Amino acid sequence: MLFPPGNVLEYLMGKFIVGILFFIRVLAMMVAGPLFSVLGIPPLVKVGIAALLAAAMAMIAAPLQPTIIVEPFALVPLVLKETLVGALIGFCASMVMVAARFAGGLADMEIGFQTALLFDPNAGVPTLLGELQAMSMLMLFLGMGGHHALIEAIYASAELVPLGEFTLRQVDAVFLVRMATGALILGVKIAAPVIVAIFLVHLALSLLARIAPQVNIFALSMHIKVVIGLLVLLGTVPLVIVVMRNALGWFDEQLATLLVALRTR
Numbered sequence: 001m002l003f004p005p006g007n008v009l010e011y012l013m014g015k016f017i018v019g020i021l022f023f024i025r026v027l028a029m030m031v032a033g034p035l036f037s038v039l040g041i042p043p044l045v046k047v048g049i050a051a052l053l054a055a056a057m058a059m060i061a062a063p064l065q066p067t068i069i070v071e072p073f074a075l076v077p078l079v080l081k082e083t084l085v086g087a088l089i090g091f092c093a094s095m096v097m098v099a100a101r102f103a104g105g106l107a108d109m110e111i112g113f114q115t116a117l118l119f120d121p122n123a124g125v126p127t128l129l130g131e132l133q134a135m136s137m138l139m140l141f142l143g144m145g146g147h148h149a150l151i152e153a154i155y156a157s158a159e160l161v162p163l164g165e166f167t168l169r170q171v172d173a174v175f176l177v178r179m180a181t182g183a184l185i186l187g188v189k190i191a192a193p194v195i196v197a198i199f200l201v202h203l204a205l206s207l208l209a210r211i212a213p214q215v216n217i218f219a220l221s222m223h224i225k226v227v228i229g230l231l232v233l234l235g236t237v238p239l240v241i242v243v244m245r246n247a248l249g250w251f252d253e254q255l256a257t258l259l260v261a262l263r264t265r
Helices: 006-032 043-064 072-111 128-143 146-160 173-211 217-235 237-262
Strands: none
Touching: 006 043, 006 072, 006 146, 043 146, 072 128, 072 146, 072 173, 072 217, 072 237, 128 146, 128 237, 146 237, 173 217, 173 237, 217 237
16 A cells, blocks of 8 residues: 555654644743753754654653644644643743843942943843853753753653643742742842942942042942952852852752642643
8 A cells, every 4th residue: 555544644643743742842941941042042953952852752752642633723722731831841940040140130230330221221231240140050050950950841741741631730820929039039149249249338438428528439439339349249159159059959849849730640
């Protein structure tokens, strides 16, 4: 026979649909995740890696998946569901990068690298220290095997969250608020040494302005804040690394909590 019988075609079509749905889940995780969402990675590379992971997931986890109805209107909610699951996993894993970039933005504002935003909030000034802190967190993420944990999480989701089933039992507003609060606290912790140091500089300059009113405190403060801020930033690198490492462990626990909350069986 030149053509396989109908049941074989249906079987192959089912496998293809399973692979496509897994591809959507992995691609959504990569878009929202902490590593593959970097703009420096070409889109074709992201799509290729997502296709490889989806093909591996389809071969390993396909027997655990329910029967997929190959109908356009039945596939639409499945595509939305896979996008949501992948985005939730990526969102949970990327909060550490958001916190690090937020901490750098706070330090930039205190030191004076983002002073233009005080006069024009739409100036679009880049957060120099924010990108530095985010890259530092990314290096720690890779050094601690975070990319392996992310791949393991997406594979575990194939077993815990089958394609045809979905629930949001414990993934509610409280969980998302806890994640956002944890990122906010982490950002303040990372930027705390610079914030405290610049506060003390402001206090000293205010006393100097009372003692010597003829001194141009505004022009003097711009140079002093940059020097003191960078010195404190360099001196507290070991402390910041310890805080980042502990934060990566906490967010890894939250990722496991998310997978357990999404479990349907």
